[in-house]
Amino acid sequence: PATKTFHSLRPPIHLPQEDAPISVVDYVLSIRSLSRWPNSTTALIDSATGRRIPYSDLIRRQKSLSYYLQDVLKLSRHDVALVICPNCVQVPILYLSLLSIGVVVSPGNPVSTGSEIARLVELSGPTIAFATSSTAHKLPKLRLGTILVDSPEFESMMTHTFDLDLNPGLGPTQPSQSDVAAILYSSGTTGRIKGVMLTHRNLIGVVALCRSSAVAAGERASPPVLLYTVPLFHVFGFIYSLKSVALMETVVMMPRFGLDGMLKAVGEFGVTDVAMAPPVVVAMVKSGSAERYDLSSLKSLVVGAAPLGKDVIAAFKAKFPAVELAQGYGLTELTGPVSRVLGPKESKKWGSVGRLYGLLEARIVDPETRYVGDPEGTIDNMVINGWLRTGDLCYFDDQGFLYVVDRLKELIKYNGYQVAPAELEQLLQSHPGVADAAVIPYPDEEAGQLPFACVLRRPGCILDERSVMEFVAKQVAPYKKIRRVAFVNSIPKSPAGKILRKDLRKMVLAPLLT
């Protein structure tokens, strides 16, 4: 039968002409005038210090920093800037400044090791890096060096006074919409980490989608106050940092996540919405201390990046009946948001990741038969005939609500963070006691999935679980650690030598889980 195409049921989106010479920053700033809270004052709040940055100040800082980056540091269009920072109020301002002058923003996980960061540098070729005093030591030497965003120098780059009238428009580096705006890292459906290139047009489109869904969600009496527990380097936080400015929302930034700190910040800053990955929902359900905090301002949680179990949803609704739980589904390769649950009526669809955002189209294809006789080849190709393969097993119900049932691609998600099995397999194979190894996800109530190593020992070698885990832990960021090990007699492989993960799951996991 002909493959059915599912169209978005949301209102249509109006985008700027494709050839209009505007950057995503021009777009974000231009639609602010359409905000329902044009007088919204606070842009950013640092939850640790309570420091507030008003919108007027954010714009001034962004302009000042753009000018400095371009005219003093001589950064120009198409240069790549690596950003290795924990969440902090400086980062959204840095993103806007770099994007406004056409510099490609490439954010990486701040807990990465030096060699993991070196790989990002190899992929994207940055000329400059932005880090904090806690992450800078892991960065290699780049042509224009590393700038610390938590230094007094950076503060003065953002606040130095210059006469805007003498420097009207940052003319010559005006990016076009087809320029690459950001390189985000993702392992896609297979193998190792890759740099995903997103254009200004991609970002403009997604900001427009977020804006239209905010309009559709209905009136709010006062500007939303969002707290991000999601990292700004990940597509979820990256896109949110742009859309919040476009919508003139107030954003509470938590440099270091902790459940109690988050709950306290909700009361302290009147937080209305929190963006999070499922493990935070699990923690809220299990926490014995949630009752101690004033959560009366909290209206909704936007939860995405990994599956949220139905029993967790049920427990959450029982414990926090006044808080709407809205799942969102997205992928780095699709510039983030794909679908979300919108408003109290839709959130009754438990377990759904919502309806497609405006403009989006989707197809459900049979993963086994798409390429006759070559299921692996099917999984390997991320783009087929202009369609992007998500690698997720999904279905739509008859009202256009999407459900994610399973993940077919190799990707493991630990606390919502991407872990690429191939990267860990390569490390394991470099151990002298290991003849062969495969890494698959092991289900975990709190983290979602744990990286689980199936190891074939070299004959005559003595190797225990702990030494396998320690060997890997020394070389990777903490979220990538192997957390369980099984020793096997063989690793099932296809004639072409590819690990048959489904067979391995059946062979090793099934007996452990029953």
Ligand code: 4UU
């Ligand atoms: C089951 O996780 C993301 C992006 C998430 C996102 C972004 C903007 C959510 C809401 C939003 O507004 O991107 P990646 O590239 O890190 O991982 C993509 C993969 C998906 O293919 C799927 O396997 O992460 C998984 N995933 C989910 N799985 C993402 N969201 C969900 C979800 N349920 N809600």
